[in-house]
Amino acid sequence: MPSVAQIRQPPPMLPPVAKRAKVESAAPSTSKSVEIEALAADSTSYQITPTDTQVPATNPHNEVDDTAPIPACTSPLVYTNGIFLAPMVRIGTLPTRLLSLEYGADLVWGPEIVDRAIIGSTRTVNSDTGVVEYLKDHKQIFSCHPVERPYLVYQLGSANPDLAFEAIKTITQADDVAAVDLNCGCPKPFSTHAGMGANMLSTPILLCNTLKAMRRAAPPHVAVTCKIRLLPTQQNTLELVDKIIRTGAIECLTVHCRTKDMRPREPALLHRLREIVDHVNTISASMGKTIPVVCNGDVWDYATVSQIKQITGVTSAMIARGAEANPSCFRPEGNVSLPEVIAPKWIKYSIALQNPLGNTKYCMAQLAFKPNESGNIGWNKKKLSTLRTGIAQAKTQEQLASVFNIDVDHVRSQNVEIEILKDLKDALSKRVTTHSSGNGSNDNERLTSVLTNSNSASDSSSGQSSGQQTNDGSAPGGGSKKATSNSPNPAWKELLANSIGENIKNEKSILYYAFSTVEPPSSVHDAAKPHVRYVVHRGFVNEKRDGEAEGGIAPQNPAFGSSPCLMTTTDVRTPKVQQLTAQSSLRAHGEDGSRGGECEIAWWIESTQLQFRISGTVHVLPTPGHPLRSLFPFERLSPPRNADSMDSEESFDWDGERTRIFNKLNAGLLASFCRPTPGTTHPNAERLNSAKPKDDTSSPWPLELPQPGKEDNEQQKKQLEESEKNFALVVVEPYKVDLVNLAEDTRTIYELVPGENAATGKWTSRRVVP
Numbered sequence: 001m002p003s004v005a006q007i008r009q010p011p012p013m014l015p016p017v018a019k020r021a022k023v024e025s026a027a028p029s030t031s032k033s034v035e036i037e038a039l040a041a042d043s044t045s046y047q048i049t050p051t052d053t054q055v056p057a058t059n060p061h062n063e064v065d066d067t068a069p070i071p072a073c074t075s076p077l078v079y080t081n082g083i084f085l086a087p088m089v090r091i092g093t094l095p096t097r098l099l100s101l102e103y104g105a106d107l108v109w110g111p112e113i114v115d116r117a118i119i120g121s122t123r124t125v126n127s128d129t130g131v132v133e134y135l136k137d138h139k140q141i142f143s144c145h146p147v148e149r150p151y152l153v154y155q156l157g158s159a160n161p162d163l164a165f166e167a168i169k170t171i172t173q174a175d176d177v178a179a180v181d182l183n184c185g186c187p188k189p190f191s192t193h194a195g196m197g198a199n200m201l202s203t204p205i206l207l208c209n210t211l212k213a214m215r216r217a218a219p220p221h222v223a224v225t226c227k228i229r230l231l232p233t234q235q236n237t238l239e240l241v242d243k244i245i246r247t248g249a250i251e252c253l254t255v256h257c258r259t260k261d262m263r264p265r266e267p268a269l270l271h272r273l274r275e276i277v278d279h280v281n282t283i284s285a286s287m288g289k290t291i292p293v294v295c296n297g298d299v300w301d302y303a304t305v306s307q308i309k310q311i312t313g314v315t316s317a318m319i320a321r322g323a324e325a326n327p328s329c330f331r332p333e334g335n336v337s338l339p340e341v342i343a344p345k346w347i348k349y350s351i352a353l354q355n356p357l358g359n360t361k362y363c364m365a366q367l368a369f370k371p372n373e374s375g376n377i378g379w380n381k382k383k384l385s386t387l388r389t390g391i392a393q394a395k396t397q398e399q400l401a402s403v404f405n406i407d408v409d410h411v412r413s414q415n416v417e418i419e420i421l422k423d424l425k426d427a428l429s430k431r432v433t434t435h436s437s438g439n440g441s442n443d444n445e446r447l448t449s450v451l452t453n454s455n456s457a458s459d460s461s462s463g464q465s466s467g468q469q470t471n472d473g474s475a476p477g478g479g480s481k482k483a484t485s486n487s488p489n490p491a492w493k494e495l496l497a498n499s500i501g502e503n504i505k506n507e508k509s510i511l512y513y514a515f516s517t518v519e520p521p522s523s524v525h526d527a528a529k530p531h532v533r534y535v536v537h538r539g540f541v542n543e544k545r546d547g548e549a550e551g552g553i554a555p556q557n558p559a560f561g562s563s564p565c566l567m568t569t570t571d572v573r574t575p576k577v578q579q580l581t582a583q584s585s586l587r588a589h590g591e592d593g594s595r596g597g598e599c600e601i602a603w604w605i606e607s608t609q610l611q612f613r614i615s616g617t618v619h620v621l622p623t624p625g626h627p628l629r630s631l632f633p634f635e636r637l638s639p640p641r642n643a644d645s646m647d648s649e650e651s652f653d654w655d656g657e658r659t660r661i662f663n664k665l666n667a668g669l670l671a672s673f674c675r676p677t678p679g680t681t682h683p684n685a686e687r688l689n690s691a692k693p694k695d696d697t698s699s700p701w702p703l704e705l706p707q708p709g710k711e712d713n714e715q716q717k718k719q720l721e722e723s724e725k726n727f728a729l730v731v732v733e734p735y736k737v738d739l740v741n742l743a744e745d746t747r748t749i750y751e752l753v754p755g756e757n758a759a760t761g762k763w764t765s766r767r768v769v770p
Contacts, residue, residue, distance in 0.1 A: 066161070066209040070216055070249055074528075075223035077178055079252040079292040079316055082106035083305055083330050086296055086320035087155040087183065087227070091366060093359055094131070094143050095349035099342065100323055101151055102424040104302065104330030109153045109318075110142065112183045112191065115163040117141050118156075118170050129416050131353050132176050140356065144176050147421055153179040153225065157186070159195035159206060161213035168217035174630055175595045179223035182211055185256045187229070198229055198260040204240055208247045215249040227254040227296070234272055238279050245283045245291060253280060254318055257297035264321065268297030273312035294318050301329040325368035338367050339379055339387055344404045345423075350397070351411045352420040357397055364391045364400070490763040492737040492750045493540070493564045496603075496612060497553065500537070503607040511537045513603035515568065517579040517618075531579060538567040538661050541731065541759070542639045542652070555642075556660065560652055563639035563759045565731050566601070566614070569661060572622045572728040573677045580618050580730075595631050596620075599732060609743035616734040616758070621658055623725050637731055640760045658729040667704035673723035675701045733758045745770055 085092065085100040087109035097108040121134040121141050134142040144152055154177040158164040168180050183191065184200040184207055191197030200207045207226075215224045226244055231237040244253065255276060257268040277293045284291040295308050296318040305317045322329040327346075328336045336342060343364060350360040369384040390403035401408045414420055504510055512534050519529040541563040546554035555561060570576055580597040601614040621632045638652035662670075682688065683700055702719060711717045735758060737750040747770035753762045 065205055066212050068212075070212050070247075071220055073215070073223055073251055074220040075179065075251060076221070077107070077223050077251065079107075079225075079294065082294075082316040083302060084294065084316065084318045085109055085323050085327075085330075086318045087112055087153075087181070088320055088324060089186075089188070090359060090362055091324050093355065093363065094145060094148075094353055095346050095355055095360070096323070096327055096363060097148055097152070098145070098349055098421075098424055099327035099345060100330060101148060102427045103328040103336070104332070105151070105319075105323075106316075107151050107153055107178075108148065109155050109181060110144070110177075112155045112157045112186055112197075113142055114157040114191070114194070114196065115160065115167040119163065119166045121170060123174060123176075126354070129353050132174075134171070142171070143353075143355075145353065146176075147424065149176060150178050152177045153181050155181040155183050155227070156214070157183045157191050157196045158210055159200060159203070161206075161209045164210045165213040165217040168214050172218055172222055175219070175222075177222065179225055179251075180214055180218055181225045181227055181254075182207075182214060183227055185227050185229040187260050201228060201231055201240065201260065204243050207240075208243055208249075211244065211247050211249040215247075223251040224249050225252040225254065226250050227256065229256045230259050230269060230272060232259055234275065237272070237276065241276055241279060242283060245280055246287070248287065248289075250291065252292050252294060254294040254296055257295065257312075270295070270298065270308070270311050273314065277313040292316060296320065301335065302332050303334070324366050325373065335373075337377070338369060338373070339384070339404070343367060343387070344406060347401055347404060347406055348411050348420065351401065351406075351408055352414065352416055357400070360397075361391060361394065361400065489562065490564055490737075490750055491765065492612065492739050492748075492763075495610065495739070496605075497540070499605045499608045499610060501553070503605070507605075507607050510605060510607070513537060513601050513612075516600045516602070517576055517597070519575070519579050531576070533576070535568040535570075535730075538569060538664075538729075541565045541567060541637070541657065555639075556657070557653065559642060559650055560639040561642050563637075565637055565639075565733050565759055566616075567657075567661060568730045568732070569665075570620070570728050570730050571673055571678055571726050572620065572626065572628070573726055575679065577620055577628070577728065580620060596633070596733065601732065609741065611740040611742065613738040613740075614732070614734050615736040615738075616732040619731045619733065621654060621729040621731065623727070624655065626728075628728075636757050637733060637759050654729075658727075661729055662724060662727050663708055667706065670705040670707070670720065670723055671702045673726045674705070674719045740770055 083104065083106055085097060085105045085108040088096075089111050092109060092111040097110065100108050117136065118134060118141055121136040124133050124135060125131070126133065130145055130147075132144050132146070133140055142154070154171050156164060156167055156171075158167060164182070171177060171180065182200075183197055186192070186197035188197065192199045195203065195206075200210070211224060211226060218224055228240070228244070231240060241253065244250065255273060257270050257273055258264075258266065259269075262269075273293070273295055280291055280293050293314050294316045295312050295314040299305060299308050299317045299319050300322040301319065308317045309315065319329055326335045326338055326342060328342055346364060346367075347360070349355065350357075365388070369379075369388050371379065371381045371384060387403060391400065394400035394403065398408050401411075411420075500510055514532050515535045516530060516532045519531060542556050542560050543553050543562055544556045553562075580599070596617040596619040599616060599618040601612065601616070603612040603614065605611075619632050619637065620628055622628050632654075634651075634654055638654075676683065702716075705716060705720055705723065706712065708720055708724075711720060735752040738747070739750065740747045747768050748765055749768055750763050750765045752758055753764060756762055
């Protein structure tokens with residue numbers, strides 16, 4: 001059987017090995033100031049000195065194994081049966097990644113970014129484009145977009161566990177990536193001179209300690225992976241792989257089937273990979289895990305992947321140079337036209353998402369504008385040469401766009417979410433449909449997550465379900481209120497609200513429900529821990545009680561309607577908040593960088609014999625200035641506008657809603673928020689433990705506080721300010737309600753229509769056996 005390298009192997013263009021070694025030995029000495037490429041989108045460089053980057057000869061991380069436990073991973077990413085975009089210096093920037101996703105890549109790796117480059121950077125979000133940028137010294141170190149978040153792997157260059165920890169904390173601070181990868185294979189001087197990249201292969205203890213540090217730094221739902229090269233001997237490679245897998249820190253291992261000294265034009269050593277795959281399978285099985293191995297090296301396009309799998313035994317492959325030449329190489333149907341489709345799309349992405357011109361020109365220059373390349377049919381050598389010349393001579397975005405007859409002003413006038421990203425979202429939507437009809441439930445969850453929170457969710461068709469409810473979840477009968485785009489009122493919400501309104505006077509406990517969260521495992525030897533507590537229902541968003549209104553309920557802000565999103569409260573310092581934010585749900589990821597966790601509510605209404613089990617994503621809104629505030633999806637959770645205010649540009653006042661709920665708290669609850677952090681040691685613990693019946697056991701903090709604006713003195717005013725600072729509004733965004741009516745022995749499942757959000761979307765219902 002011919003190797004994949006023989007299928008499509010470019011002619012060798014390297015000097016002889018002896019001459020190459022001589023050239024490499026003449027590389028600049030690290031005794032001078034070394035310019036480390038930050039691998040930013042604009043191809044600029046980030047200056048650091050040798051003293052910053054050299055690994056100390058006595059670095060304890062090189063010599064002592066880190067044996068401390070590491071947290072377990074809860075990532076939903078699937079690494080089997082996939083085709084991935086490889087990490088590539090300067091190439092793997094935002095436009096390339098988006099095009100690769102559109103044409104079939106299952107996951108996309110960003111370019112390697114060294115630890116010191118990302119540490120200390122500032123995260124900003126462009127409100128017009130949605131692009132997230134990490135900036136340092138006014139330079140773009142890394143950029144990404146929420147649409148790619150469920151598929152994006154951030155690759156780190158590091159040879160220091162402490163710096164790796166800081167770098168991963170930085171890039172995962174707002175949950176911008178799905179996974180983080182350690183580069184242990186780059187042979188280029190900007191990486192290896194500081195002990196990073198392929199030089200990590202010769203320091204296995206340091207490599208493993210760095211992976212463990214990354215696992216501790218990353219949230220549980222963010223996977224950690226590793227990419228290596230082959231060592232000169234198979235035995236040494238197997239020993240290294242053994243150590244890496246046994247760290248328990250990684251979910252996937254990518255192997256570039258070349259050694260450190262080999263160059264891209266030398267055929268990959270694919271025959272060595274099968275033994276590595278078998279070894280990894282054996283080790284991971286003994287650990288109770290499955291760790292896929294991904295092949296990199298001489299994987300050119302979709303057509304070669306099946307043969308790669310047959311030769312190596314892997315289930316997934318990674319494409320580098322094929323994607324550099326044409327990002328549509330992931331298509332099962334073959335490449336699409338470079339000059340007519342790919343290049344114009346690349347430029348449109350560059351304009352709309354404000355990709356730096358230098359990087360755009362560089363990436364465009366790497367596209368394979370050659371007559372014999374697939375995707376260039378009908379374009380002769382002269383016409384392709386004209387395109388290459390135009391790209392090289394362009395000095396501005398406008399000049400570059402004119403090469404492909406693109407109107408820059410028109411592109412800039414288009415809506416990024418609705419028009420620029422439309423083809424990508426459509427492609428992902430088709431993949432969701434394909435996966436959901438088969439067995440790819442995990443893939444379906446990953447693929448659906450990027451569409452669930454889209455602002456351009458399509459309307460679902462109406463019709464009758466198998467039960468007695470209409471498709472929008474409204475109760476039957478002529479007097480029912482159907483869920484509409486500006487007044488969502490699913491049947492479950494109407495039943496719940498009516499039960500509360502009609503029985504609250506006689507059943508004071510009706511406002512209490514059990515609220516569950518999950519504490520992620522603290523190590524691979526641990527298990528997730530469920531936590532349940534009773535909380536008080538504070539109403540639905542933008543609803544207040546009004547005896548004169550129909551049904552006794554009226555909107556707090558008349559410009560907006562009602563919403564099925566439920567509200568409760570918490571102290572932002574409690575473990576509950578950490579559990580909610582640590583276990584982020586892909587379903588709750590928004591394109592604005594927001595995210596939330598999973599929760600379930602169990603609510604028993606004694607007077608009506610109704611039990612509600614409400615599954616939802618939960619979001620915490622703290623006081624302005626709190627770091628968790630950036631994760632709250634202000635726009636997505638906003639209630640719909642009323643019909644007579646559709647033309648208004650007014651945004652829903654979430655701070656007003658938060659303040660309204662705070663001001664309604666009773667005196668005891670107001671005081672509870674100015675106590676020391678709940679769960680910490682009581683300041684008078686020793687005295688209280690030894691107290692006698694007549695001793696003073698009064699609390700060192702107030703037991704009651706007056707309503708804001710009714711303070712008696714300056715101390716109460718300061719205490720209320722402290723309470724308000726610690727107070728957080730909790731908003732539950734429901735997506736499924738399991739309603740059991742014990743009085744009538746019925747059970748109905750209500751589910752939010754996929755692609756819609758809970759604040760404004762439609763619901764379906766189906767009857768099931770109680």
